[in-house]
Amino acid sequence: MSLSRLKVLLQEVQSLPELKSASWIGFREMRERHRTFVGQDGHVRETSTGESHGVMVEVFVNGQMGYAATPAITSASLRETTIRAFKQAESASRWSVAKFGFDGNAPLVRPTVKGHYASPASTARTTSAELAELVVEITKRLKKSAKIVQTLCYVDWLDGESRLVSTSGTEVEQGLEGVILHFEATAQDGGITQKRSDGENLQGNLQLLKDPSLWNRVDRVAEQVLELLAAEECPSETTSLVLLPTQMTLQIHESIGHPLEVDRILGDERNYAGWSFVREKDFGSLQYGSKLLNVTFDPTVTDELASYAFDDGGNPAKREYLIQDGVLLRGLGGLESQQRSKLAGVANFRASSWNRPAVDRMANINLEPGTSSFDEIIASVERGILMDTNRSWSIDDYRNKFQFGCEYAKLIENGKLTKTLRNPNYRGITTPFWNGLKMVGNASTLQTHGTPNCGKAEPNQVIRVGHRSPVCLFTNIEVFGGGA
Amino acid sequence: MIRSSAAFQEHFDALTSKAFAALGAGQVLACELIAEDSQFVRLNAAKVRQAGQVQDATLRLKLFIQSPEGIRNGEASISLTGEETEDFPRVKAALESLQKEVPQLPLDPYAVLPQNRGNVEQIEEGNILGAEQVFDQLLPEIQGVDLAGIYASGSMVRGTANSLGQKQWFYTENFSLDYSVYTPMEKAVKSTFAGSRWNRSEFSQDLAQSKSLLAAMEKKPVRVPRGSYRAYLAPAAVSDLVGMFSWGCIGERAIRKGESPLRFLRTGERRLSALFSLTEDFSLGVVPRFNGEGDVAPEKIDLVREGQLVGSLVHSRTGAEYGVSSNGATSYEGLRSPSMASGSLKRDDIFKRLGTGVFLSNLHYLNWSDPFEGRITGMTRYACLWVENGEVVGPIETMRWDDGIYRFFGSELEAVTDFRAMIAETGTYHHRQAGGMLMPGMLLKSMNFTL
Numbered sequence: 053m054s055l056s057r058l059k060v061l062l063q064e065v066q067s068l069p070e071l072k073s074a075s076w077i078g079f080r081e082m083r084e085r086h087r088t089f090v091g092q093d094g095h096v097r098e099t100s101t102g103e104s105h106g107v108m109v110e111v112f113v114n115g116q117m118g119y120a121a122t123p124a125i126t127s128a129s130l131r132e133t134t135i136r137a138f139k140q141a142e143s144a145s146r147w148s149v150a151k152f153g154f155d156g157n158a159p160l161v162r163p164t165v166k167g168h169y170a171s172p173a174s175t176a177r178t179t180s181a182e183l184a185e186l187v188v189e190i191t192k193r194l195k196k197s198a199k200i201v202q203t204l205c206y207v208d209w210l211d212g213e214s215r216l217v218s219t220s221g222t223e224v225e226q227g228l229e230g231v232i233l234h235f236e237a238t239a240q241d242g243g244i245t246q247k248r249s250d251g252e253n254l255q256g257n258l259q260l261l262k263d264p265s266l267w268n269r270v271d272r273v274a275e276q277v278l279e280l281l282a283a284e285e286c287p288s289e290t291t292s293l294v295l296l297p298t299q300m301t302l303q304i305h306e307s308i309g310h311p312l313e314v315d316r317i318l319g320d321e322r323n324y325a326g327w328s329f330v331r332e333k334d335f336g337s338l339q340y341g342s343k344l345l346n347v348t349f350d351p352t353v354t355d356e357l358a359s360y361a362f363d364d365g366g367n368p369a370k371r372e373y374l375i376q377d378g379v380l381l382r383g384l385g386g387l388e389s390q391q392r393s394k395l396a397g398v399a400n401f402r403a404s405s406w407n408r409p410a411v412d413r414m415a416n417i418n419l420e421p422g423t424s425s426f427d428e429i430i431a432s433v434e435r436g437i438l439m440d441t442n443r444s445w446s447i448d449d450y451r452n453k454f455q456f457g458c459e460y461a462k463l464i465e466n467g468k469l470t471k472t473l474r475n476p477n478y479r480g481i482t483t484p485f486w487n488g489l490k491m492v493g494n495a496s497t498l499q500t501h502g503t504p505n506c507g508k509a510e511p512n513q514v515i516r517v518g519h520r521s522p523v524c525l526f527t528n529i530e531v532f533g534g535g536a
Numbered sequence: 537m538i539r540s541s542a543a544f545q546e547h548f549d550a551l552t553s554k555a556f557a558a559l560g561a562g563q564v565l566a567c568e569l570i571a572e573d574s575q576f577v578r579l580n581a582a583k584v585r586q587a588g589q590v591q592d593a594t595l596r597l598k599l600f601i602q603s604p605e606g607i608r609n610g611e612a613s614i615s616l617t618g619e620e621t622e623d624f625p626r627v628k629a630a631l632e633s634l635q636k637e638v639p640q641l642p643l644d645p646y647a648v649l650p651q652n653r654g655n656v657e658q659i660e661e662g663n664i665l666g667a668e669q670v671f672d673q674l675l676p677e678i679q680g681v682d683l684a685g686i687y688a689s690g691s692m693v694r695g696t697a698n699s700l701g702q703k704q705w706f707y708t709e710n711f712s713l714d715y716s717v718y719t720p721m722e723k724a725v726k727s728t729f730a731g732s733r734w735n736r737s738e739f740s741q742d743l744a745q746s747k748s749l750l751a752a753m754e755k756k757p758v759r760v761p762r763g764s765y766r767a768y769l770a771p772a773a774v775s776d777l778v779g780m781f782s783w784g785c786i787g788e789r790a791i792r793k794g795e796s797p798l799r800f801l802r803t804g805e806r807r808l809s810a811l812f813s814l815t816e817d818f819s820l821g822v823v824p825r826f827n828g829e830g831d832v833a834p835e836k837i838d839l840v841r842e843g844q845l846v847g848s849l850v851h852s853r854t855g856a857e858y859g860v861s862s863n864g865a866t867s868y869e870g871l872r873s874p875s876m877a878s879g880s881l882k883r884d885d886i887f888k889r890l891g892t893g894v895f896l897s898n899l900h901y902l903n904w905s906d907p908f909e910g911r912i913t914g915m916t917r918y919a920c921l922w923v924e925n926g927e928v929v930g931p932i933e934t935m936r937w938d939d940g941i942y943r944f945f946g947s948e949l950e951a952v953t954d955f956r957a958m959i960a961e962t963g964t965y966h967h968r969q970a971g972g973m974l975m976p977g978m979l980l981k982s983m984n985f986t987l
Binding site: 095096097098099100101102103104105106116117118119120121122123124125126129133136137139140141143144146147148149150179180181184185188201202238240243244245246247318319320322323324326327407408409411443444445446447448449450452453455457475477479481507510511512513514534535536 | 537574576577578579580581583584585586587588589590591592593594609610611612613614615616617618619622630633637638640641642643644645646667668671675684685686688714715716718722724726793794795797800805806853900901902903904905906907908909910911913914915917934935936938940942943963964965966968986987
C-alpha cells in the first residue's frame, strides 16, 4: 500500500464521532515476505514463501495508548479496528502505569517525523530454484565422511516494508532486505556425537550466497566436525579465554544488550524474560567492564541486521555509546521508557510485526574494536582456551549468572594454538566477567553477526538484532567440558 | 474477524474449496489455518502497561506435484482478512505462484502425500470477559500487591483441509493470566490462572494463595554455596525439565541421527527410573490431535514407561525416511500435550521427605549444556526455598544448576507426587499457543548447583 493511501485511510477514521476524544491516532502498516529453503542430507526438505501483512492502530486517550491490529486494510476494517483501539485506551487509562504527555497534537513519545530508509540495494538476483539447489549442494558438500550422519542448510531471504502515518503528520517509509544463512554438519563415532555450524545474518545483499569463499567455509565446517570427534574434552579450570566474534555476539547480546533494556529495569519484563541487575542509579557510574570495553547502539551500520532510520515509534535512530571506557552511560530505552525513567536512551522502540506493540529492544549492539591483532592476542596467552560459535546459552533473570557453551575450541599453550577441544563451556557473572576483559582485537578481527530470533515481551515477540565485535581476551574464567 | 466458529469455518471451507477446484493433474493441495481474535493486557505494578486486541489469520498452502520421476512440493503462507472478496484473490495468487515454481524445484524423496483419514472437529466455546470488562473485573482485584504479568484471552482456530477431502477443525475460547507477585526485596511467587470460563471468585482465591506463599518469601534470603543437594521440584519446575524433551530429544529423527541423548536409552546403554513414565496425551483436550498437515495422532502415545523408552514422536517425513509409522507428530517432533505419571509422595509429606535441601517452585532459561549427553543447565526462579529438617529457612538467592536427564529422571529420582498440576501453555510467539502439560512434583536425592 502506498503512503498516500494509508494517509487517506487515516483521515477517514479521524472524523468518526466515536473517536472525538482520541488525542492522537497512528497507523503502522507492516508487510514482510520470506522465502525459505531448507536442504538436508543432499535433498531439499522445505521450500516455502510467506507473507504477513497488516496494520497496527495506536490510539492515545488521556495519556494512555491502546492498540488494535488487523490484517484487513480496508476502510471498514480500519474504522472498526481504530474504535477497538480507542476503547482499549479509554478503559485502560483508569489504570495506567504511566501517562504520556503531549507536545501540541503529538504525544511526546510519538514525535512527528518524515523520512525514509531502504536496505542497501542487492547486487545479486536469484531464483527459488537456484536457492533450492544451493541448499542441497551445500548439504552434499558437507558430507565428507561416512561419520557425518546429518547435514543441514537453511536460507531465509526476507524482504519487508513498514509505513507510519499519524494524525500529527508523521510520514515514514522504511524497507528492509536481508539474508539468513545457516549450515551445519553432525558427526558420530561410537557413542560420541558432535555438531559444527556456520552462517550469516546480514541486511542487504544476496551476494554472500554467490561468493566463492562460501565453499571454503562449508569445507571447514565438515573438516572441523570430524576433528571434534577425535578431540579431547575441554578441561575444567580457571584460565584465560579468547572468544571469537561468533561467540562474542552471544556474550554481548545476553550480558550487555538485555540487561540494558530500560523496560526490564522498570519491571515490565519481570514476569517473563526477567528483570536486570542494572538500576537507574548505575547510569554514569557503574564500571561495567574494563577500560577497554566500548559498546555502541548503532543502527547506521550498512549491513547489520537491525539498521534503520526510525524506530517504530518514529524516533530518529542514531549511534550512541552505551558503555565508554568501561563505564555505563546509556540504556536501551525508547521514548516511553525515557519519559518513565528520566534516563537518556536510544531509538529502540520496536515491534516484531504489525500484530505486536512496540517495546524496548536491542537493534545493532556493537563492541568497538581495540588495538590488538589476533596474533598478538594469542601470543599473549601462556595458557588458555579459544572458543568459537555458540552452542548453548543460559543466564539468570537479572542477567548476572551465565553459562555459555561453544561448538569448537582450541587450547592455547605458550602463546600458540595447539590441541582441538570439544564440548567447551564457560560460566561467570556479568560485571566481573567484563571487568576481566584484557585485550580487544583491532578492526582486522571485526565480524558482523546477529540473530533473527531474539525473544522477549508479553505478548511474545521475536525480532532481528545485529552484533559486530572483534576477538576479545578475558582472564580468570571458569571453563569446563561436557558429559552426562 | 472470527465472528463464530461456524462462520469462520464456512469461510475456510469456501476458500479451500475454490483452491482445490483450481488444481491441475497430479496436484494435491493441503491447507492449514491458524487464526485468533485475542486481547492482551500487560500489567506492571498492578497497573496497565499496554492493552490491545489482535485479529490475525494465516493460511498455509502446501502443493504437491506428482510426476513419474517422483514428488516435488512447496509451501506458501498468506495473511487472511476474513472477507472472501479480499481473501480469495490472495489464495489464488499464492496457489498460482506455487503451480509455477514447484515444477522447477528438486525432487523430494521423503515427501509424503496427504491422505483422507477422516474428519476431526473439536469446538469449545467459553465464557470469557469482554474486551472492556476485563479492566473492571481484574484491576480492582489485584490492587495492594506488586503484580506483573499478561492477561491473554479470546478465540483460537486451527484448521486443516486437503484436496482429497479431509477436514480438521479446532476452535477454543479461553483466557490466561500469567502473573507474578513481588515482595519489596524483589522475591516473587508465580502463578497462572487459566480456563475457558472466567470466575472472579476463583481468581481471588488463586491470588490469595499466591500472596500467602509470598509471605514465606519475606524471610531473610539464604545464600546456598555451590554443591549437590537434595531437591524437590514442584510441577511447574518439572514441566520445564520435561519441556527439554522437545529440544532434539524425544523425536524419532533426533534419535536416529544420533543427536538425542535418548539414543542411549534405546540401545540399553543407560537407564531411567522406573518411577518415570511419560505420555503424549491428547485426551487432556488442550490441543488439536491433528498437526499442521492434518495427520491425526492417537489419543495417547506412550513414550517412556517405567523408565523404558517405548515410543517416540514421529513425523510423516521421518517415517518415510526410516520406514517407520508416523504418529501424527509435528515436523518439529516436539511434545504438544505431555503428561507424566504420578507417584505416591503425598503433598503433606514433601517437606518432611525433603529433609534438608532445596524446594524449587520454578526453573528458568533451560538449555542443553551437553545436548548429546543430555546435560541441562538452568537457573532457579521465583519461590525457591532452603529447607532444613523439613522446615523452611528462607528463600534462596538465585542459583545456577547443571545436571543430566539420566540423573533427574533416573538415578536421582526418589519419589513422584501423587498429585499433578495442569501447567497451561501461555506462549504467544507469532500467535497465542494452545496446550498444557500435566505434571507431578519430583523429589530428587541430589541435584548439582554450580554457581
